[in-house]
Amino acid sequence: MAARSFLYGGGDGSVVVTNKRVHCSSSGTPADPLFVPRSSAFQGSRSMLSFEDRGKGSGGQFWQNEDNGDDEYDEYFHQPEKKRRLTVDQVRFLEKSFESDNKLEPERKIQLAKELGLQPRQVAIWFQNRRARWKNKQLEKDYDDLQEGYNKLKANYENLVKEKEKLKSEVDKLTDKMMLQEKGTSDSSSTRSMSQPQSCQHGLEEDVSKNTNTKYGQNGSFTEKLDDFDNNGVHTSLMERVDSSYVFEQEQSDGSLDEENNLSKMLMPCVDDYASSKIENGDYTGPNSVNSYYLGLPGDDQAFGFWSY
DNA sequence: TTGTGTTTTATTGCCTCC
DNA sequence: GGAGGCAATAAAACACAA
Secondary structure, eight states: OOOOOOOOSOSSSOEEEOSSOEEEOOOOOTTSTTOOOTTSSOSGGGHHHHHOTTOOSOTTHHHHTTTOOOHHHHHHHTSOOOOOOOOHHHHHHHHHHHHHOSSOOHHHHHHHHHHHTOOHHHHHHHHHHHHHHHHHHHHHHHHHHHHHHHHHHHHHHHHHHHHHHHHHHHHHHHHHHHHHHHHHHHHHTTTGGGTSOGGGGGTOHHHHHHOOSSOGGGTHHHHHHHHHHHHTTSOHHHHHHHHHTTGGGSOOOOOOHHHHHHHHHHHHHHHHHHHHHHHHTTOOOOTTOOSOOOOOOSSHHHHHTTOOO
């Protein structure tokens, strides 16, 4: 790999060996981005000493011994200065600069370096590390947001399951009632039923006559009970679906247990559909309702797949 | 004081762009 | 091919509990 020309230490053209890479100093012209005037407060890590508020250690020694020609000590004396943290003021300044723009153009880098008494490369490194930190923070934030959204969605799903169970039990209850009622009425008025539809016995003639596509005749009492259910102000759409399709597609039955089971089975799609349509229409206003869709999937993972973020 | 975990500074290698 | 960015990592500096 081509070595980068990092000026790290001597600005006089000396070769500085760091522990990992050979750095050749630049020629040291003012136009060079790596140029650091010898008169600058900063000479490599020595610059830290000019800010001094953390200035412990023996920062100056390395530079004082820089001209020692003794080969035996050459390597030792050309060890890079131990890294030192930037001062509070330097960091504050860099932070402000980063806030205004997290990318660093060469001109700005040199300007900042001059103002802070740092090497341009140090400024570049600081920005690079700062961008990395910022990115990590963003990732953390994104993760938290996703987690929060997921939790809301999960709560939403659980509420829907509860509501579905509630609806199911209500339907079951009503089905039972209807069955009992149907049995009672068919016993006591078996003669009348020969000439009249059952719905008429429950005063539902008008409803029946309005509806042209159902077979109310045999199921009027059930409809009446479902109407009551609807009066709770909860399940209008369920009623619409019940009226128009599922339930009364069945031909007349003898009111046996089989029919009861069939009715329950037939109603379940209504309930499922009802819950889904409520969400899709944005009608669901449960305690944890969010602007996301749940389409009746059973597992957390699947529910997770349908959110809008 | 010391061990340990975290943060910051700096290096290295790879990649992209001009 | 050089410059610069980024990810991964090293290592020094720092914080803090025991």
